Amino acid sequence: MPSLIRTVLSMVLLLLLQNSYGSVRAINHWILQDDGRITQKVDSPFLLREPHNLVTFLDQIQHNDYVEQSYLKLRRQRELIAEHLRYSKQFSEDLVLQAERLQPHLGAQTQPMQNLINSLEALTKQTAKMYSYLEFVKDELKEFRKLKTQITQHHEKLIQQQVPLASRQLDEKVNNEDLLKRGQYCSTRTLSKTEDPVLFCDFYSDMQMRLDGKDVDPETLERDWQLTSESVLNQVTNLNVQQRMNLEQIKAMRARKAAAVASAKSKKVTPVSSATGDIPDAKSNDT
Template sequence: MRLCQFLVAACCIHVLIASNHWVLKDEQIVQKLDSPFFMREPHNLIAFLEQIRYNEYVERSYLELLRKREQIVEHLRFSMRFGEDLAEQAKCAMDFYLLEKGMSYLKITPDQFKRINLPEHRDLQQAAAAIQKSTATTTKHERALEPICGNYYELGVGPATYDHLDSFQPEVLESAYVDREHDSNIGTATAELMRRYALDGLQRQPDSWKFHTLSSYYWRMRGNALQALPCARLATMLAPPEQKDIPLLSLGTILFRMGRLADADLILSAAVEHAPQVAENHVVLASALALKHDFNRSQQHFDEAERLDPSTLPHTQQVRNFISCLENLTKKTSKIDSYVKYMKNELKEFKKLKYHISQNHERLVQQQLPLGARRFLDSRANNEDLHRRGQYCSTRTPNGSDEPILFCDFYSDMQMRLESKDIDIDVLERDLMANTESVIRQVSTEIRKQFNLEQLKAAKATKST
């Protein structure tokens, strides 16, 4: 019995040694020289079975790798098209900044001036006309006087002046900037009107919140944040609770125009809390929240303003259109961001699969007889296929010798495929990064740049020229 088993095993080994890997070529059965089954130990049955497993895994996984690559390329094409469509849709957000009165509720308006309720010159237009007539007789010394609030009242410390906010820290105030405010509804003499009212009032009643508020308006028109801020803070500190929302509105608007969005939100929200029945407070806060991208709260305050005063609807429709446009863009931008993350995960899986293929191929190669060794030295074989292959060489030092030897061998089919550009992970990663940057540049970054107040100023300046 044991003898029979030995003979069967011997026959199997003999067949393996004899056949190895043969193919039909030119009507002849010849050895396939570049076969992975041309092994170092053709008699080793376990190694031969392992070689089959490695080879099947490598070939099957390579096809999966090609499929993944095509999928990634298609996803890249889709994301590029998606980005181009999104950039086209983004024009509605950019056009918003070219609207002449898109920021009207973040400026001084005649209604804000009237709410102060001065005892005289309540009609702003008439007062401005009177100022224009009298300006010619105003002396140079009188025009040089400015309503500097700190010269008339000391700014206190504590919650009433909001000195705990970052916006009022010395390092922030040093670089405080706000662009000039102009409104054609008020007239060209408004700044001079504000100066005269504020200066006269501060001299007579230095503790009156009304004249500190007027002074903050004047400095806003002049584009002087360093003077406008302390005036608005003093007015907030001095105003009675039932009228505190008026200076809060001015203070919050200054902060917003400075780009201090978080603190502006806090101050404008306080104005709404002090006078929730005033529609204008809701509109100013809603406008600021819209440009802060807080769309849900913005819509809520617009709705409340229109409930309190339906006449605000025509004035807020442009901002509402902007919100709808931007809300849609933000959702789609988030979608493209998620899609990019998905593609990055695809690349990770691609890289992992390629690594596993390389590992298994390395095991495959370890069992093979080198292509450029005894296989190629067989002069009877047709070696044209091998002649056309690339070669790689390396210097090795054999055991028991100090002399390095140059070994050269031919690339196998799988080696050449794994190193081809078709599945080059670096190329795919580079394409993904370039595509991602392009999409973000066209959509997210460019849109957000347009939201910068400096960009707003430049856009309006371009339009006016």
């Protein structure tokens, strides 16, 4: 019986070597089922060549002591692995912590990798937050472009509707130049319920008139903003230059004052040093 098993095992080994070096290759040829049965894998080369003989061979050697012990050992290991996986899934325990608990000396080796993982997770969260900000800005830019288009269309419509105002500004008979730069806004107001409505007219600047009439030109606003910014920048620059000059003058005054104080102190120290030089002579005379 042992010789027969050796012969069969040698045949299977030769078949394994032949299939491993053949055109069809596979790594795992058998699958261990939950009920303990070993079944063939679909991509196994044994399935392509005489599968019935191999099943018969397994039926013949399943009662062999060595094969049975190996099978039981493999089954116990599989049960331990399955129990470990169920335990990890049930308690959601980190595998790194389990390894550190089993082998404490691994803590120092795994800590840098854990720190790297934590930093990458934090970086991923920050990147996602920045990406959400970019998406928000992108949507806002779309709305801004749409609003700018609407403003431009409304501006062109107002220009077409303000032909009388343009003709009044171009009228050569108008002598008041202030009216050419300022608009007049009139409204009817009632001071009390007993009084009649009264007409009030106010003069606005060009910018105020455009804003009140929703006649907003983005290019004009940008040009006015640039002019105002340049004016403010020039004033600030001049102020900084003046302050720098004043600061340099103050530093020069302080330097001159410090030099005068130092010279005065040096003059006071000179007679004192000469007086201290006479003391040893006096002591020598006394002795």
